[in-house]
Amino acid sequence: MNIIDELYQDTEEYRDHLATVDKKGKRVWMYPKKPSGWFYKVRTWLSFVLLGLLFGMPFIRVNGEPLMLFNVLERKFIIFSIVFTPQDLHLFALAMVTLMLFVVLFTVVFGRLFCGWICPQTIFMEMVFRKIEYWIDGDAGQQRKLAAAPLTGQKIFKRVSKYAIFYAISLLIANTFLMYIIGSDEVLKIATDPIGLHIGGFMALLAFSGVFFFVFTYMREQVCIAVCPYGRLQGVLLVPDSIVVHYDYVRGEPRGKIQKLPTTNNQAPTAQLGDCVDCKLCVHVCPTGIDIRNGTQLECVNCTACMDACDGVMEKVNRPKGLIRYDSETGIKEGRRKIFTTRVWAYTGVLVALIAVQAFLFATRSEVETVLLRTPGQLFQKVEGGYLSNLYNYEVINKTGQDIPSIEFKLVGAPGGRIKLVGDASTIVPKQGMVKGVMFIEMPENKLESRKTKLKIEVWSNGKLVDEAKTNFLGPVK
Template identity: 50%
Template sequence: MSNKEQASFRDRIYTADESGHRKWVFATQPFGRFYNYRTLLSLLYLVVFFALPFIKVEGHPLFLFNVPERKFILFGFIFWPQDFFVFAVSMLTFMVFIVFFTVVYGRVFCGWVCPQTIFMEMVFRCIEYWIEGTAEKQRRLAAQPWNREKILKKGLKHGVFFGLSFIISNTFLAYVIGVDDLFTIIREPVAMHIAGFISILAFTVVFYAVFAHAREMVHTFACPYGRLQGVLLDRDSIVVAYDHKRGEPRGKLKKGEAAAAQGDCIDCGLCVRVCPTGIDIRNGTQLECVNCTACIDACDSIMEKVNKPKGLIRYASENHIVEGIKPHLTGRMIGYSVVLLLLVGALTALLLTRKDFDAQVTRAQGQLFQQRDSLHYSNLYNIKLLNKTIEEYPVELRLEGIGGSIEMVTHESLHVPAESYAQSTFFVVLNEQDLTERKLDIRIGVYANNERIETVKTTFFGPVLH
């Protein structure tokens, strides 16, 4: 890289030339201890990703994110729109955790557990190496004219990419609608499930476009996480960093020549060639860097060959490299920790107090009271019951703390289906002697199998009694 390029590296991204045209990244396949760790973690991630939709608890999925029907299942627990506060606090807790983790460890999430990185680097790029060969062979193949070899290799690669995208899209859809509905769409004629078929096709095209064409551009443009680095990172954040104090001034290692005034970096460029986003980590933390550690493994392998200590590129903070200050708790870290603990406490309280059964009682509109006879008055009510569990509930309504009776209008008995809701209408009939005021507060107990599962408060209107 020339001095001019070194001075202006932040003026444009590495994957675009000066005219704005895209430069395709042909990344050299990495190897080393961090790559091995990432491979094991990726295998675990892929097994979990493809297996989770098929795991069921008592006939119901362990995880489900059914946005169209506003139904969510996490670890077998069903959440509905009525659990909005739980969802909101959960998302807020997750975001604060990501912020806290980024402040401490930088963009490590992107390099190790981001689905885009795992599928792109550990699946699709590996397929690319298998079909088209090394990075240099891929570069030559892209530059050569269209011939039999190029058509076969490119056709095979994109065919495999599209097929794998189809599998991923089906798995993704299984998280949304469940495997049973997905298999129904697959088995039955397309005409019976046009919407489902279009959804699968749309997801397939999107995933194919991401992994076959957009690739590293997703990290740079689509994901906001990279841009947040400038706000969240500070000199104490641990990131993949180049030790410029030890490495500079860099220079080629020449056999038989003394290199007393030269840094440990021999300017081999391998750290750049293995980078999946094409950056030079020696220029410092950059927007495109996903902390994938490929440059660490590459540099360590070179340092080992030239008999120099490993760790020229490593996980470190700027203060550790420049000032020798070891990682420590900062005010920002403590502040985020306190906020995170408070949110976790609030989320825990919401989950512990969350009800599996919700009941809403409202007075019938346009109705005050009805006089049954000289001694009894009634009010008409509507009730909506939501069952968040996987069991059907036979429900009985009882008045609490006052005499009188409840008469169902639409059903003699009320059953609430599993994972669903039921509505009904009923009369509350009170004795005249219990009407101590015109607007009386009453409580209605909701019972299932003779066990009270909910108590609802409402009002009873009666006549003006003298």
Template identity: 35%
Template sequence: MSSQIPVQQIDPNTDGPSDKNNKKNPETVELYASRKKIYVREIKGLFQRIRFFSLMALMGMYFLFVWITIDGEPLIHFDLPAREFHLYGMTFFPQDFFLLAAMLIICAFGLFFITTLFGRVWCGYTCPQTVWTFIFMWVEERIEGSHTKRMRLDKAPNSPEKMIRKSAKHVSWLLIAFATGVTFVGYFYPIRELLADLFTLGANGWAYFWVGFFTVATYLNAGWMREQVCLYMCPYARFQSVMFDRNTRIVSYDPNRGEPRGSRKKSADRKELGLGDCIDCGLCVQVCPTGIDIRDGLQYECIGCALCIDACDSVMDKMDYPRGLIRYTTENELEGRPSKLLRPRTFGYGALLMLMIGAVVVTIATRVPVELDVIRDRGALFSYNGNGWVENTYTLKINNMAEVPREFRIGLEGIETARLLRGNEPVQVAAGDLRSVPVVVEVNPDDLDDINTSITFRIEATDDSGVSDETDSRFVGPRPR
């Protein structure tokens, strides 16, 4: 439903409303218009081929990686119940959550860096919404025909042929959406077990819920909403302009070369007719998945898919005109000014991106697959044993983050006479397990120079792996005499 509001018609030649009787003359303007379905016309060209290969690569990774295993573990598996995350042969735990945050920051800076250089190429070639939308449009084209046939089919009255084509299209969409949902859940629930459990009704309720949720979400977003997601739901479409400048390479129409536009025969001399290279065929509008006219200038609705470039180049070839009336260019180049690829903001985003990548690589390379946490017993400050030595009680939490069980030896540093009364035996910790070990430490009171004395707990694997970790704590004793 559309909303309407009356507004005054202003005469540019006067200071107020224009009317014979000098009265207000209201005009109705649409503030909200119902969505008009876009019938995208299929086009072939360089950028469409690039998108085809990028689409195949991304879809291949999405649907195949879930089936690949390394040493019995899935290549990518987010095991939430066990709090383990398996990525490309490495296992991470909740303690490594900061790495996930760092990787998200890398993705953000990478997006900003690419956007400052080439605009919304992410949206045009790799965004999941774009990828699935183009797949759904390809299926629609194969079942219902070209864009003109689809328009006629929608306007035609119901008939057996129309029902068959529409049903076949929606069934195909649902099958693709179902495969998408099952694959997504397969990254959290081993895919082979998931398929067996789904079809034998052995899966838990949450598995059915999330498969259904992502099936419906994919079906609606890629099949029905399409450009609406890009225009109104995606925040990137709104804040992208902050990263644009006059040197950002974007899809643009060259008005200096194309205007004034007008139709003509191929044999006609456009200079004699006083026309530019644009023949006003409208093909660039027909192929646009968001339904805009690129000739109107830079618009936030443009996702940088370059279909209009392929369409315009095909027309230029037929007219024997040079290609590039619509092309990837910058505002400076359109105005005849030099364009700079590297600018301060580009260096800034690039430096931050490389810094974050370097930090994550170093962190993973130096990551020790064991973590030691020491908790001092707060129930009693200290006690004396039968030998007159001071005792403190601790709980050591040993987290074995490796995929193999390990045995650890506990050691003390910092106080010369410190000894373990309990916990001096090697500790076995299963793979990916967290074990709590109670420890009692005794110290000769003559070696205590203060009430609180620093002490270091160290664990070391008994094998030849060299895996070790240490944590500082404090030893509480009596006030020195």
């Protein structure tokens, strides 16, 4: 066993408990020190962009359609202004599989990069709510003092203003969240019309805002540690080559305070020690309360706060930055970074194939879909003139943002065949809607060559072919 293995032969006792739970099982409230540094600055700017997108997107319309809508209630989905209906379920299912695979692949290579930089929970918690908390309550030490202080007028004022702002933001998030479900117009109506007109929507807004308030005021880091399924998956997704926020124990150990000993032979006074000066700043800034020097842990959301803190310390003690950095276990231990392992290539191959299939299905997806099914339980009937007739139910689904007027059905490649619509059939298919109806298809009996004849029906609108459907025509056994 070499010195590094010996040094790193941790008891791993820290894995037996959570930093946010004490021995009695009580929650330990986190007071992370305010982070600062290059990564925090970049993350702040990125979060502004992402928050702008999140709050702005419900108001963006292309051809009258919102950019994104996930209306699970009406089973209507719009992604980049393309309308998806329940008939596109296969596309959704495939997109979900592709997304899952992407998440796995991305995590194998880059660990929890998503959590630190993109995840809405981290962005809202660290870049919105936590910043407000620092602004009102002060940094970690002041927050601790305030929490322990008796209930004075100042404490009440701080608490009330903080929670009022927290609730206002939660309400804003709830409104935005609802806009992604029912659309911005509907939410604006709920906000401006009398409450009685939209009691359901109003209750939904109250419930969502309550949940967000609870999450960002009380749950906080527990969402990432105990609730988020992605976080729980880390244990099976991460490999020694995954790039994560990592403490360079080769460089840092043995850790110890800087000693002011006299120098000899131009040797640094603390040459027998590693670069970690054991200041614990990396622990104090961590929003999940862990010591990253213990190694990769489930609680680490890769927020980079410890990297910034440690870089600041390294600068002060005149040592190279990056003692805590993005690296892999292999990179730290052996000094090499191997991103493209066999597993990564295999995942990438499957992922590319899935994306190609998805792209093909998207490209060939029709905006009008016609479903034509023979009415169950009905056999053919003989009608005048030597014709046989079959009864069909049809549906024409319009996924576009415009009405489709004057639709008509044409039988193709079936000489002598004809279509008769039943009743007062509507010939206008409303935008993002459908028409249903019943039709007879009649075929001359002497033209049928077998019991089952394949038929093709074209759907036309104002002289333009919009879709086609296939079905079978049943006749007597030949």
